[in-house]
Amino acid sequence: MTEISLLRQRLLDDLAERGTLSDPWQEAFAALSRHQFIPDTIWEDSTGELMPLRRADNPERWLEAAYALDAVITQVDDGHPTGPDDRGRYITSSASQPDVVALMLTALDAQHGMRVLEIGTGTGYHAALLAHRLGAQNVTSMEIDPTLAEHARTALAATGYPVTVITGDGAQGYPPHAPYDRIIATTAVHQVPYPWVAQTRPGGKILAPWANHYHNGALVCLTVQADGTAQGRIVGDVAFMELREQRFRATIDDAECEETTARHSHTSVAPSSVAGDYDASLAIGMKVPHCAPIYVSAQHYPDHCARLWFADPITKSWANLLHQPDTCTYPVHQSGPRNLWDEIETAYHWWLDAGRPGPHRWHITITPDAQQVTLTETSTPVGVTP
Numbered sequence: 039m040t041e042i043s044l045l046r047q048r049l050l051d052d053l054a055e056r057g058t059l060s061d062p063w064q065e066a067f068a069a070l071s072r073h074q075f076i077p078d079t080i081w082e083d084s085t086g087e088l089m090p091l092r093r094a095d096n097p098e099r100w101l102e103a104a105y106a107l108d109a110v111i112t113q114v115d116d117g118h119p120t121g122p123d124d125r126g127r128y129i130t131s132s133a134s135q136p137d138v139v140a141l142m143l144t145a146l147d148a149q150h151g152m153r154v155l156e157i158g159t160g161t162g163y164h165a166a167l168l169a170h171r172l173g174a175q176n177v178t179s180m181e182i183d184p185t186l187a188e189h190a191r192t193a194l195a196a197t198g199y200p201v202t203v204i205t206g207d208g209a210q211g212y213p214p215h216a217p218y219d220r221i222i223a224t225t226a227v228h229q230v231p232y233p234w235v236a237q238t239r240p241g242g243k244i245l246a247p248w249a250n251h252y253h254n255g256a257l258v259c260l261t262v263q264a265d266g267t268a269q270g271r272i273v274g275d276v277a278f279m280e281l282r283e284q285r286f287r288a289t290i291d292d293a294e295c296e297e298t299t300a301r302h303s304h305t306s307v308a309p310s311s312v313a314g315d316y317d318a319s320l321a322i323g324m325k326v327p328h329c330a331p332i333y334v335s336a337q338h339y340p341d342h343c344a345r346l347w348f349a350d351p352i353t354k355s356w357a358n359l360l361h362q363p364d365t366c367t368y369p370v371h372q373s374g375p376r377n378l379w380d381e382i383e384t385a386y387h388w389w390l391d392a393g394r395p396g397p398h399r400w401h402i403t404i405t406p407d408a409q410q411v412t413l414t415e416t417s418t419p420v421g422v423t424p
């Protein structure tokens with residue numbers, strides 16, 4: 039066996055061990071060599087800084103990364119690193135984690151002969167897996183970044199999967215190849231774009247990572263209805279980078295977030311209750327838009343108390359909770375036009391009173407004008423976004 043076939047086999051064994059690889063996709067994973075899609079420069083996340091790793095400098099490490107069970111970071115800062123010394127600040131493209139790819143392909147439920155639109159070509163690896171099973175002529179993939187699109191086109195052609203890669207905004211879909219049986223996004227959306235519904239045949243499915251500003255971590259599967267809407271549920275737990283035009287980045291600036299002049303109060307709700315619980319975070323994000331939680335560890339502060347911050351970059355509101363060990367009340371600071379902590383605490387109590395609904399209880403409807411989210415067994419909308 040060559041080194042590459044050993045690495046490919048190891049990846050298959052790792053996926054089998056995790057139980058995410060279903061039969062129809064096993065053959066595609068076995069046939070494809072992931073490193074053929076990985077660019078020569080990748081990025082490593084070392085203590086919060088994104089450092090380049092060039093294949094020419096360390097070919098063994100590069101190859102190891104290509105076959106690991108992790109995502110491979112393939113672009114930072116839209117291709118123009120903004121950190122000091124050529125370092126990156128934000129991940130803007132990656133080859134997704136192989137077990138997440140396997141999970142999503144299984145959830146897509148694509149059958150022979152189906153036509154699929156993929157949003158977020160990235161390296162082209164996922165598009166090649168689709169093409170191996172469905173035929174390259176049945177797969178269209180969209181990538182917003184021209185450099186990435188060109189890299190994927192070249193890799194797909196070189197490996198024998200001449201998928202049509204469109205450089206453009208995937209939120210608009212690609213009408214010339216519609217209607218699709220399946221649309222799969224490999225980039226997270228806050229709102230499912232209506233063109234995806236319009237370009238999928240009735241009965242067809244849309245599978246997309248779905249995030250709110252507070253919580254990034256759901257996979258939704260929607261079925262397109264004859265009336266032109268799409269309806270569905272959360273079917274998995276995945277976290278992806280956001281669609282470029284739906285990006286939401288919140289940061290905390292020590293100089294601007296001055297606790298001494300902020301509104302001060304106390305709460306009995308522990309930071310872990312509103313940030314460490316998947317189900318609660320999902321619900322809070324639906325009730326409290328444009329707000330992101332940011333955890334900053336104790337060593338950053340002279341009082342040695344960790345803080346859980348909440349930031350809304352649009353209105354420049356922020357709040358924080360001090361995590362004082364061995365207490366059951368926590369100091370709160372709030373600043374700006376919104377009382378973010380009050381909103382979060384209210385949303386948290388609403389979630390408790392609703393019986394702590396988990397992901398399977400949420401029902402999502404996409405119409406031409408809005409995305410509506412309701413709790414099953416009630417018909418009251420919890421969130422409607424235009």
Ligand SMILES: C[S@@+](CC[C@H](N)C(=O)[O-])C[C@H]1O[C@@H](n2cnc3c(N)ncnc32)[C@H](O)[C@@H]1O
Pocket residue numbers: 130131132133134157158159160161162163164165180181182183186206207208209224225278279280281282283
């Ligand atoms: C996680 S990566 C995709 C991984 C890819 N499927 C693979 O196998 O390598 C997400 C990609 O979505 C792309 N993207 C972001 N916004 C987009 C948009 N509006 N239209 C198309 N692609 C977009 C990013 O540039 C990035 O390459």
